[in-house]
Structure formats: C-alpha cells, structure tokens
Amino acid sequence: MIGLFRSEFLKLRSVRSNLTMAIAAAGLPIVGTVLVAIFISVKDVGETTIPRMINSAGNVSMLIVGILGVLCVTQEYSQSTIRLTLAATPNRFSVYVAKLAVIVASGTVLMTGVVIACVAVGNAILSARGFSGDSTHPDAQASYVALVLASVLVGALGVGLGAITRNPPSAIAILLLWPLLVEVLIGNIVAAVFSRNILDWLPFGAAFQATFLEIEDLKFGRFGSLGYFGLWTLAIVLIGQVVLRSRDA
Amino acid sequence: MILVENMTKRFGKFTAVDDLSFVVNPGQVTGFLGPNGSGKSTTMRCMIGLDSLDSGSTTFNGQRYVDFRRPLHSVGVLLDAGNAHVGRTARNHLRWLAQSNGISKSRVDEVLEIVGLTDVSRRKVGKYSLGMKQRLGLAAVLLGDPHAVILDEPANGLDPEGIRWIREMLKKLASEDRAVLVSSHLLSEISLIADNLIVIGKGRLIDQCSVPDFIGRYAQRWVRIESPQLTEFASILERAGGRTELQTSGAIVHNLDATTIGELAAKNSVVLHQLATETGSLEDAFLELTSSSVEYHGTLGGGK
Numbered sequence: 001m002i003g004l005f006r007s008e009f010l011k012l013r014s015v016r017s018n019l020t021m022a023i024a025a026a027g028l029p030i031v032g033t034v035l036v037a038i039f040i041s042v043k044d045v046g047e048t049t050i051p052r053m054i055n056s057a058g059n060v061s062m063l064i065v066g067i068l069g070v071l072c073v074t075q076e077y078s079q080s081t082i083r084l085t086l087a088a089t090p091n092r093f094s095v096y097v098a099k100l101a102v103i104v105a106s107g108t109v110l111m112t113g114v115v116i117a118c119v120a121v122g123n124a125i126l127s128a129r130g131f132s133g134d135s136t137h138p139d140a141q142a143s144y145v146a147l148v149l150a151s152v153l154v155g156a157l158g159v160g161l162g163a164i165t166r167n168p169p170s171a172i173a174i175l176l177l178w179p180l181l182v183e184v185l186i187g188n189i190v191a192a193v194f195s196r197n198i199l200d201w202l203p204f205g206a207a208f209q210a211t212f213l214e215i216e217d218l219k220f221g222r223f224g225s226l227g228y229f230g231l232w233t234l235a236i237v238l239i240g241q242v243v244l245r246s247r248d249a
Numbered sequence: 250m251i252l253v254e255n256m257t258k259r260f261g262k263f264t265a266v267d268d269l270s271f272v273v274n275p276g277q278v279t280g281f282l283g284p285n286g287s288g289k290s291t292t293m294r295c296m297i298g299l300d301s302l303d304s305g306s307t308t309f310n311g312q313r314y315v316d317f318r319r320p321l322h323s324v325g326v327l328l329d330a331g332n333a334h335v336g337r338t339a340r341n342h343l344r345w346l347a348q349s350n351g352i353s354k355s356r357v358d359e360v361l362e363i364v365g366l367t368d369v370s371r372r373k374v375g376k377y378s379l380g381m382k383q384r385l386g387l388a389a390v391l392l393g394d395p396h397a398v399i400l401d402e403p404a405n406g407l408d409p410e411g412i413r414w415i416r417e418m419l420k421k422l423a424s425e426d427r428a429v430l431v432s433s434h435l436l437s438e439i440s441l442i443a444d445n446l447i448v449i450g451k452g453r454l455i456d457q458c459s460v461p462d463f464i465g466r467y468a469q470r471w472v473r474i475e476s477p478q479l480t481e482f483a484s485i486l487e488r489a490g491g492r493t494e495l496q497t498s499g500a501i502v503h504n505l506d507a508t509t510i511g512e513l514a515a516k517n518s519v520v521l522h523q524l525a526t527e528t529g530s531l532e533d534a535f536l537e538l539t540s541s542s543v544e545y546h547g548t549l550g551g552g553k
Contacts, residue, residue: 007349013340016332031403079334083299084389088349089300090315249299 069158163240321393335375379406468529
C-alpha cells in the first residue's frame with residue numbers, strides 16, 4: 001500500500017497542471033495576506049485583520065484543493081492512463097483509497113503550510129511597519145484548523161466527483177457551481193418563500209461558515225458543521241467507489 | 250500459460266465476445282487476428298479485468314489477473330500506446346508504474362535502455378512520436394519481467410527499423426519461455442513472428458492453429474506453368490478439368506495439382522519450363538476465412 005501511495009503521489013506531482021493548482025491554492029492567501037499587510041493603515045489593524053484575510057482567500061484555496069482532487073481521478077480517464085493504473089493494481093478499492101489518501105495528505109500539508117506562512121508573513125510585515133498590538137483573535141486558531149479540515153474534505157469530495165463523472169470539465173463544473181450557484185439559489189429561494197435561513201443545512205454553506213472567525217449563529221457549531229459536510233463528502237466518496245468498481249475501465 | 254475459457258462479454262444487447270476459449274502456450278508467439286470490431290481489444294481488456302465479464306474466466310499460470318498483488322511481475326500488458334499522460338515525462342510514467350508494483354528505479358533505467366529511450370526519458374510524452382510511445386509502452390510491459398505478455402497492435406506507428414526491433418523482441422520474449430499474445434493488423438508481420446494463430450470473428454473463435462496449418466487449411470493453392478506450347482496445353486488442361494488463367498509470362502492453373510499437370514504434359518509431349526505449386530499468403534487465408542465475419546466493408550469508390 002505504501003508503494004501504491006507513493007505511486008499516486010508521484011502521479012500527482014509529476015504533472016504541471018496539478019502543480020499549478022497547488023501553487024494557486026497556496027499563493028492566493030499568501031499574496032492576499034502580504035498585500036493587506038503592506039497596504040492597510042496601521043491604525044486600522046486589529047485582531048481580526050489577518051485571520052479574516054486568510055479565511056476569505058482560504059475559501060477559494062479550498063475549492064482549488066477540490067479541483068486537485070477532481071484532477072487526481074479525471075486526468076486518468078482523459079489521458080487514458082486509468083487502464084494502466086488498474087492493470088498495475090487490479091484492486092480498485094486500493095487505488096481509490098490511495099488517491100484519497102494522497103489528496104488528504106497533500107491538502108493537509110498544503111493548507112497547514114499556507115496558514116502558517118500567512119500568519120508568519122502577515123505578522124512580520126505588520127511588525128516591520130510599526131504595529132505593536134495583538135493581531136491574534138482568540139478564535140483564529142480554531143478557524144484555521146477548520147479551514148484545513150474543510151479543504152481536505154473538499155479535496156476528498158473532488159475525488160468522489162471525479163470517480164462519478166470521469167470527466168474533468170463536468171466534475172469541476174459541479175464542484176464550483178454547487179457552492180457558488182446552486183446553494184446560493186436554493187438558500188435565497190427558501191429565504192424569500194419561507195422566510196427561513198437554511199444556509200447551515202446546505203453542505204458547502206456549513207463548510208464555509210465553519211471556517212469563519214465568528215460562528216455564534218452556526219446551528220451545529222464549528223466542528224459539527226464540518227462533520228455535517230463530512231457526511232455529504234462521505235456519501236459522494238462512497239458513490240464514487242461504487243461507480244469505480246462497477247463500471248468498465 | 251494463458252487460458253481463456255468460455256469468455257462472454259455483452260454491451261447491452263450486443264455480444265462483443267461470445268463463448269470464446271483459447272490457450273496461449275509459453276515459449277511461443279501467438280498471433281491474435283480478427284477483422285475490425287471482431288472483439289480482439291475487448292477480449293484483451295476482459296482478460297486483465299478492465300472490463301467485467303458476463304461469463305467465463307482467464308487465468309495466467311492458473312491464477313486470475315485480479316488476484317495478483319503485483320501483476321506487472323506476472324503479466325505485461327500493452328493495450329494502447331497512448332495510455333500515458335502527455336504532460337508527464339517518460340521516466341516518471343515508468344516510475345509511478347514501478348512504484349505501484351515495488352519495482353526498483355534501476356529497473357526503470359534498464360527498460361528505458363532496452364527500448365532505446367534513455368536519451369529522451371526526461372522529455373514529456375506529449376512530445377513523443379507514435380513510435381516512441383509504442384516503445385514506452387513496451388518498456389512498461391518489460392518493467393516487471395513478466396512470464397506472460399499481451400500486446401495490442403504493438404507495431405502501430407513504428408518505422409521499419411522499429412518493426413524489425415519489435416519482431417526480434419517478441420521472438421526473444423517467447424524464446425525465454427514466456428507466453429506472448431499479440432494482436433496486429435499487419436498480417437505479413439504476424440506471419441513472420443507468430444508460431445500459432447487465434448482467429449476470431451464477431452466475437453467467436455474461428456480457428457486456433459499453427460501458421461503453416463492455417464495457410465494450408467484456408468489459403469488457395471494453384472500451379473504456375475510456363476511452356477512454349479501454352480495455348481495448346483491450356484486447352485488440354487481445360488479438358489482435364491483445370492481452369493487456366495493466361496498471364497504475360499506463363500499461366501496459372503486452378504483445380505489440378507502439379508503431379509497431374511506434369512503427367513498430362515508428358516502424355517501430350519508438351520515442353521514445360523516451369524511447374525510450381527504456389528500457395529496464398531496468410532493475408533489471403535485470413536481474408537478467405539473471415540470474409541463472412543467482417544462488420545465494416547469499404548469500397549474503392551468511383552462507381553455510380
């Protein structure tokens with residue numbers, strides 16, 4: 001299994017488009033944090049400045065990690081390497097688990113590194129500019145952990161969507177339109193018709209909110225919401241496994 | 250030994266492979282022939298579990314492919330030269346395959362050397378010609394030093410030097426007591442390398458035999474004669490039941506064997522400058538045998 005894991009990791013890192021995605025996921029929050037730290041007026045800096053920057057850009061990075069998960073599977077079909085993969089490892093469950101493990105590990109390392117880099121670079125720049133106050137919000141660490149966990153879950157969801165659709169454009173479209181269009185529409189329609197806020201019940205709505213600094217109104221709490229999103233992810237991942245096992249390569 | 254037993258594969262109502270059984274013996278190159286759409290590629294995919302079977306089984310030295318933990322050590326497969334990511338280098342392509350089956354990096358270098366791609370191994374596969382991709386595919390086949398080899402159209406896109414190389418490679422693999430199954434549309438190539446043939450049509454086995462037996466059974470035979478008294482002798486042959494086709498030099502006689510023609514010549518004091526039995530090629534035999542199994546026919550066009 002270690003060999004298979006290393007094999008899948010080599011596949012992921014040996015293609016430029018995947019590396020570009022990883023750089024984009026890492027670069028966006030870091031560049032955003034640097035720009036905010038450079039250009040914000042020192043008197044406006046508070047304990048929420050850096051966490052908010054990390055979380056807002058981090059939510060985009062989260063979706064990019066999801067795209068990485070999609071590509072991890074769909075590239076195999078678009079490039080016809082899936083036949084070779086399954087010829088080398090006939091146990092499809094092992095292949096699927098290895099792909100999930102690679103995305104989970106890569107997502108964890110990537111997003112943890114991004115958060116650490118953002119905090120370090122942001123604070124360093126602010127200190128250099130003469131800011132001497134406290135830039136650490138008490139809930140910042142929990143929101144950072146939630147961001148990393150949510151990113152990993154979205155990455156796993158991407159793997160599941162990739163296994164179901166086998167097609168990069170379709171899977172990426174679903175991954176992006178689901179949170180950015182479908183959930184927004186559903187949330188707005190329900191709010192307009194029934195005057196009810198169901199954002200906490202929408203999978204991505206729950207995941208995004210779990211990464212926010214302030215979560216007082218969150219029905220399931222920070223990690224409860226992540227658990228709720230995790231259930232959706234698990235369902236998609238399981239469907240993906242069934243599809244991978246049952247369909248001809 | 251590769252043993253395929255009663256393999257059936259359906260796509261909806263269409264039966265692509267129909268109760269197909271055959272054996273590929275070690276130490277021999279076995280050609281796998283059939284017209285387009287006859288089910289060769291589907292059969293090969295089913296043999297290694299890429300496509301699910303409706304019934305039947307395939308075993309490699311008694312073991313099912315899906316039961317191999319590290320199958321590259323037992324069975325080498327080349328189904329499509331394009332099965333490599335265009336954005337990945339050839340070396341990395343082989344490395345991920347090697348890692349998945351616990352094969353060392355040094356073996357990757359060895360097979361790159363064997364197929365002659367060492368100098369371009371760090372180039373992306375997208376920049377490879379079809380012939381280079383075929384060589385890369387063969388490198389993947391050789392990675393695990395398998396005892397059985399399955400190749401689908403391995404000579405596709407290769408230049409004459411490459412075709413000769415693969416011919417020698419397949420013979421070498423068979424000489425090392427490996428079971429080699431190779432499909433190809435290049436019948437002249439198959440006739441040069443194959444010891445045995447498996448011929449299928451519309452998913453069914455038509456015949457399995459040695460190449461000489463196959464040609465002997467299905468190719469037409471005729472006798473070529475040359476004589477200064479050709480016109481006179483042609484009418485003698487026609488009267489004896491032969492069918493003669495006069496050509497620019499000599500004639501071709503059907504329905505009579507060389508012995509009969511020689512005796513008729515002697516009896517009628519006809520001088521013969523040539524009397525030789527000729528046999529059709531593997532291609533002739535194949536076309537004769539599979540004419541009723543061809544799914545897609547072409548024409549030369551031009552007619553109204």
